[in-house]
Amino acid sequence: MQPGTLSSFLKRGAIWAFIAAELVFFTVAGEFLSVSEKTFMDIDNMLLLFKQSAPIGIIAMGMTIIMVNGNIDLSVGAIYAISAIVLLDSLTWPVFAGLGDGVIPVAWGLALLSGVALGALNGLIVWKTGVDAFIVTLGSMLGYRGLVFMYNGEQPTSHLNWTLVDFAEAQWLGLHTSTWFLLGVTAAIWFLMNRTVHGRNAYAIGNNRSAAVNAGIRVGPHMMINFMIIGFLAALSAVVFYSESGSVNPNDGELYELWVITAVVLGGTKLTGGAGSIVSTFGGVLAIQLLRKGLTHIGADTETVNLVIGLILIAVLFLDRQLNVKGKEELKV
Amino acid sequence: MSDRTPALRLEGIVKTFPGVRALDGVSFDVMPGEVHALMGENGAGKSTLMKVLGGIYQPDEGRIFVGEVPAVMTSPLEAKAKGIVFIHQELSLAEELSVAENIYLGELPRKRFGLVDWARLEQQTNAILAKLRVGFDAKTRVGDLSIANQQMVEIARALTVEAKAVIFDEPTASLTDAEKVVLFDVIAGLQAQGVGIIYISHRMEEIFKITDRISVLRDGSYRGTVKTAETDEESVTQLMIGRKLDLSRNEIHHALGDVALEVRGLSCADLYTDVSFEVRRGEVLGFYGLVGAGRTEIAETLFGLRDPSAGQILLDGRDTVIRSPAAAIALGISLVPEDRKGQGLVLGMNCRDNMTLPQVDDLRAGPFVAEGAEVAIFDQYRDRLDIRTPGWKQLAGNLSGGNQQKIVIGKWLSMHPNVLIVDEPTRGIDVGSKSEIHNLIRELAAQGYAVIVISSEMPEILHVSDRIVAMYSGRIMRTFTAEEVTEDKLIQAISGLTPENVA
Structure with a gap:
């Protein structure tokens, strides 16, 4: 066996072992504590879990590529809110009145375009100024959220288009529309990361930036593309969710960036960049959603849920550190 | 001198590492008030010896005396407490802190309740600075000082204890000529106070200017001590090189092709000046010089990592501007960087x-x-x-x-590629792989690549190069052909002697 195989297997497998442990725990605990008649592993409950994972999960795929590249994006929650407003508001614009339901793809397109544009702005600033992405997106998080409030004050923006709602609530092969989007995005980003030049270079830049530069890789454009991708995905997440709900509050999407980062880090992606896997991020997203759902299932309130997730995040990262140390020692021998 | 007690005396120091006898019975002494040069090629054992003196390594055999007292040092702190003080080539200062805070870092004077006694700190610091006759005071932020003045802070830090012996490791590597004068003044001042000084340097010029005696190490063993006034550069060089090296000189001759790369009057701010050379297909051009001589910076310019401030780069005779590594690669220039893990x-x-x-x-x-x-x-x-x-x-x-x-x-x-630049091809590589890499470089030239090799190891540069460019502080001192080059000519050329003297 090659050195490091064991520890990398443990690390890859860890998130799935964790998910399995959650399922067992909540199933057993649910028998005693749950007020609900249904078991936790009920099929409808699990399908719902996937659907509820979608908003965070879709963005988490973009965050994985951003973090592997060595950056971070804190503005995704604000981009999510802006895109939602663009979607719902543009459905009602008089210019598009003649289109009938033809307005739907137009509104989707506008919302996605907004996401891409805002992401591109982040990327451009990071590229051209050389300021750390954490600072840049911290600023744009505040700025973009400001735009949300400027648009409609404290008022929610609402519009229900029933064709859209039907589409968003549809199930195909048993899975909800948003689940399909999550799976599609996961597959697409997996291919991007593992099979394309862009993905390869993103890993290289995150792992050793100066070696990447010395190999003739242009760092800036790759970073910018990644910020456009995550902007697109934040908008896609909003489009999928608000097509169904039809109403967006100016506070919506707040703290999404932190949930997304939690899921990505739980999946084993390094904050320092250069390492991370889309499949594990998918695991991280499911693990968090399971935890939220499971704790609610056994009667815990929201505050408890957040406390537990916080503790688990720290415990997982500590374990990861121990495994890494082990892996390194294995190498030295 | 013999009737006095040496400030520092080494007796038969032996240090072995698995498979290597890094130090093989080194003995010499430093008198109070003496400047004693320690010379030797890279790998001769100077750094190991310094680590033994600094308490980082324990000698396997032999004894160290500070004054008349045998000293066993198990940590750098203990070495300092015994009066053995190092001025390292690389500065280790906290740029955001003041001069005073840096000098007393970790041992700031305190008042009651653990508060820092700023008044006493400033007063003590200024007292030391006065001895060094520097133009800044205790409150200056270290980051605002020039490199030379930062080095003065390091020296001041050394003087907070009562130093018996001060060891300078390549102290002039990053200093200008004017700054060197100040440093030599400070050294003279220490001398006058009766401190013994070990001065490590490759630069003959300086060695002959300021030292009293010269001790030479070669392959880990002690080769003798000579009085500076009674010797000359050639004899010292002989001591350093000794027997003819085992490494055969490159003797594969093959036809050279066209000029692949030509550089005319290339300069880059204060890193290197007016550099001109050419390299042909089928040729290995070696660059030899001390660390900081500007060799790596020239390679970085050719690879698009630095913009030159003047001069021309011609590839296959065409004037070329190289703005980025991507552009360099597209033009067929490749760089194997010095820092393999960090940059390669x-x-x-x-x-x-x-x-x-x-x-x-x-x-x-x-x-x-x-x-x-x-x-x-x-x-x-x-x-x-x-x-x-x-x-x-x-x-x-x-x-x-x-x-x-x-x-x-x-x-x-x-x-x-058209041109392959290899910076320190065998740094941190074991002996067996070293010769493989050397052979590979020769083979590549034979296959018609134009190869530039930068190295700080003389045997390596002599072994692989068809021609050797000798550099000293940003300038090409001389270019040797493989036939005419000798070890001592090369050492003299990179030690800062004028080209006329070398010839």
């Missing part, structure tokens, strides 16, 4: 991906990377360069230094 390899990536990194964009099938083509390239260069790895999936970080270097070289060879 992506350690967290597998061997194959590292090897194809610069050309992966050309290895596509539609939107996806053609992994089959990548594996083919990896296999080809693994066989050609004899890279020992269980397979391409192995992470580059898991390979030995020699195999890592071969991956970096293979990465560029698979791009068929």
